[in-house]
Amino acid sequence: MDKNPRILLAAGGTGGHVYPAIAIADALKKEQAETEILFVGTRDHMEWQAVPKAGYDIRNVWISGFHRRFTLKNLLFPVKLMTSIVQSLRILSSYKPHVVVSCGGYVAGPVGWVAGKKGIPIVIQEQNSFPGVTNRLLAKFATKIFTAFKEADRYLPEDKTEITGNPTRATLTGADRSKALQSFGFDESKPVLLVMGGSGGAKTINEAMKANIEQLHNSAGLQVIWQCGARYYDELSTEVNEKELENLRLTAFLDNMAEAYAAADLVISRAGASSCSELMLTGKPSVLVPSPNVAGDHQTQNAKAMVDAGASKLLEDTAMKETMTELVEQLIFDQENLKRMNQAALNLAKPDAAKLIAKEILEIAKSKL
Template identity: 60%
Template sequence: MIATVAKDISSTDTLTAAVGNLRVLMAAGGTGGHVYPAIAIADAIKEMHSDAEFLFVGTRDRMEWEIVPKYGYKIKSIWISGVHRRLTIQNLLFPAKLVTSIIQSFLILKSFKPDIVIACGGFASGPIGWVAVKLGIPLFLQEQNSFPGVTNRMLAKHATTIFTAFDDAKQYLPEEKIKLTGNPVRGQVQVSNRSKALQSFNFTEDLPVLLILGGSGGAKALNDIMTQEIEQLHDSANLQIIWQCGPKYFDGLIEKVKPERFHNLRLTAFIDDMSAAYAVADLVVTRAGAGTCSELETIGQPAILVPSPNVAGDHQTKNAQSLVHAGAAKLLKEETLQHSFYSIVTELIRDKNELSSMSSAMKSLAKPKASEEIATEIFSFLKNQN
């Protein structure tokens, strides 16, 4: 249906004729959960309108400053950060940062002259979105989580459309503005050939594969429990293991774990080929960030979700619960890891019927065309404006 709608939009001539020269400002930053969906949306828009011009806005000290240019997009920075829960120098600087970021946002918007602004969350979205509304520029929001971030909640009443990934988000946002599209997933994550993927990790077909994902920065709680249980998981449970621990933990874990002792362990700071890692995994243990949940759905990957307790609004727990209620995942609280981790992992990873049922439930939640649907909705709006 999305393809049909997109075809209808461009059927008169081309999208260029329908909407003119399109300039899009993308505001996103802080984490991959905000940045990668923004890139996926930009890619989808560019696929439908090759002459569209893009500018990303983020912050210099977060991942977007390095990631966005790698995907071929320009980025400018504003001076903004979050507010900490305790008294810090950063908190004392926040009023000055906010005023500065609003002035910077005004100058960027007046210079670039975007036709639309798409805010995908993170620190930069707030000032850019607020100034865009004041300048009369249509604002679109993309919310990745079940419980929306504070920036999107503040901007929601001013937005033209809000694209959500979880149905639960409608409790906190203006329902009449919501389009449930799912989360745009980075294009490089897709279903891969399992046999070839096993070869790439030098694994065999006959033993189950456990994938531990700590996210781009790593997850200390997962690293701690894996350090404690690695010998039992590898030797007693006879599992093949991919353990992504995060760059800042890698050297310390090499010293502590001594991975050369375990021939079926692949300890790595970062996984370049996530498609291959998902393809070999019988079971994934991971945090419950929105981007990760969407990838699991797209691949149809059974998972044990261990939500981070250190996120705003406990949104990872809410994300996890949405998947658990659908029968697609199991929820394991961080405080119960010491007592339950080994037994839950080893029982579930050998229960092929349960894994198959969870995989089917995951796939039923997937919205693999999320970025295309968002692009199509935006072009429908633009065409109606002209």
């Protein structure tokens, strides 16, 4: 007879799917240390590095998205789909999980579908106000669906949903500000601006930063941490002269997120659900630039919730290059307003989301032991 719960987490593609899954895995281990955990992802996406770095095993499934407009890659899709279903069947048959958790991304599709057909309980964690296509398809199989936004209920079976907020990494909070500033080679005399484009970077944010960096650095006198994404780093590192901008830290990716948040006075970010949840958890005042290239325009909805609460300001993607410097200067030197935004962000936070989700997953698993 099984003694330890075995949980399989399927999440892939972006940090918005992967980091909530890792947060759930950490919470499962904290609730019950002997819980066995396995991730499923794809070799060519960020989970292949992030999951082992977090201390968990991961298996590969060969799958990608289907492009709405015709591309040659679409010709491979049926082959990938059949291969991914066979791979998912092998993984599930050998690992025998008591619960499969879908945090979204293409990889969760075949894994969740096979799990549903085999009668394995499925738990969905949906990060956005407009659920992704994978989680919408898997909803009919789900035992339980955890959401972060009430708006998501419109697209999911309402009798299965529970609003918990998004799971966030417990490691993001608690860093000492002075030590964080030292780790970036900054001092306490000048404000720090943290600019993030998400795990893949954001072209518009990078272009706006390139156009405004000298003014932000030299005229406004800011210290800047700029996470630009791996695909943009090589080009930007040749176009932006860091030697002349001594208080700029240009980086493809931020491994030390806790220190980055602790050092920052103000954050510019996309409005993905995980980014918003992290800003709430850390209480960081922010300027949110919703991506126009996402399903259901859910980033705008995410941003509006934070703007309405007083935690953030919204900046249109198309207007960013022309207006960002003025808005940043207006916010970052107004200490009283920053304090109000900080408190508003903290008021929105749901720090126990991962713990609540982990407890319910283990309850479902115990019924199968």
